[in-house]
Every structure is written in structure tokens, then in C-alpha cells.
Amino acid sequence: MRRKLAAGNWKMNGISASLTELESLATVHANAGVDILICPPATLIHRAAETTKDTGIRIGGQDCHANAAGAHTGDIGAQMLKDAGATAVIVGHSERREDHDERNEDVRAKAKAAIDAGLTALICLGESLAQREAANTLDIIAGQMSGSIPDLATGENMVIAYEPIWAIGTGKVPTLEQIGEVHDFIRTRLERRFGEGVGRSIRLLYGGSVKPANAAEIFAVPNVDGALVGGASLKTADFSPIISALETS
């Protein structure tokens, strides 16, 4: 059985005052029936981990360097995230692929570095609008999977998020059939590559404009094991009903 996961990506949002959102989230979901992960900006990871210590909420990074340490000004290694209190890290988010020109092989190296450091790698995949309209979605996902996912993946050390780029922060959401098609496709390919046992144990999140109003129907789609949520994860008032929808799905 895959345990469901509600993951929040705060992106470049959040200062000290935002930690009160974590306190309220921990209070409201003190006995959550699903895993909850919040990925705040790096500046808040340590304090977020302290704030959520002894609660069910886990803290993650939003990126890590492929190398463990060295002369990489401004970058953060996976071991450093772990040392700060993170248990997971997002790699290959489309905003990083676009803003920092990250290619599949970079994402794969980062995912491997995360796993080597003992973190769960949350690997993002997703097509652009042009690729979707050209009916290339499944080819793009297949290429991203073979290029970005390291060989040592298991259900414990890796989570995959399908995030159509055109749905991120836009309020546009694919149809439930489109989400189901891609999630089934990812599951089948994982089983083929890693074997049925491992392939079935890896959690698949949907991400892209998940809101309280659409969460329940998305969570009812087979092979959707939770969500990676951006904007609606910033406030407990928005994220909490999404967590509750996942708990009852």
C-alpha cells in the first residue's frame, strides 16, 4: 500500500513570520492519516524543521546540487539539507529546468545526490502546452523518466510528481482523463524498469493548480497518490482542506 502524500512547495515565498502557518498546520493535522511535506525556501528549512519537530509534518528542500560539497557559490548540497532538518528534496521542478537550464541528466545527478545523502528525491516531470497540443505528452514524459530517474530508485527514496507546466500557477488543470492517462503511463513504465514490486511502491503525485475545490476529484483518479501543491500550500486555510480531501480519498 502506498501511503498518500500531500506536499507543499513554497517556492521563493516565506519569511520568519510564515512559520506560524506551520504551527497551525501541525495543530489542525496533529493526527493526519497521510504524509505531509512542506518545502519552504532554504532560509527557513532549519527553523521549519524545529517548528515541526514532534509533529507529523516533514520538511524538504526545493533543490540540491549534484555534488556533495565544493566550490559552488550559492548552491546547497543534499547533506546540508539533511543536516538542517530536511527529509526530502524536490528536484527537476519545471521552474528550475527553465530558469536554470536544468536538463534531464542534471536532474538525475541531483536525485542521485539526494538519495545518497539519505533524502527522498521528489522528481518532477511534465510537458509544456506546445508539447501537449502536439500530442507529444507521453513521449516527453518517457524521455524525462529515462533521463531524470536514477537506477537506485525505490518506494522509500523516490516520489514522482507529474506537473504539466501549463497547469502550474495558471488555474488551468488537465481533465481527469488526461491526469489518469499520464499517471497510468508512468506507473507502467516504473513497473517495467524497476519490477512490479518497486514500480508499484513509488508514489505518484499530481501537481498544477490543485485547490480545495478540485482536490477531491483529482485524488479519486487511479494512480494519483497525492499532490504537489504550490500556491495553495502557503496558507493553512487553503492547504488544510486539500490534506483533508486526500485523507478521505
Ligand code: PEP
Ligand atoms: C508547483 O509549483 O509545483 C505547483 C504545482 O504550483 P501551483 O500549485 O501553484 O500550480
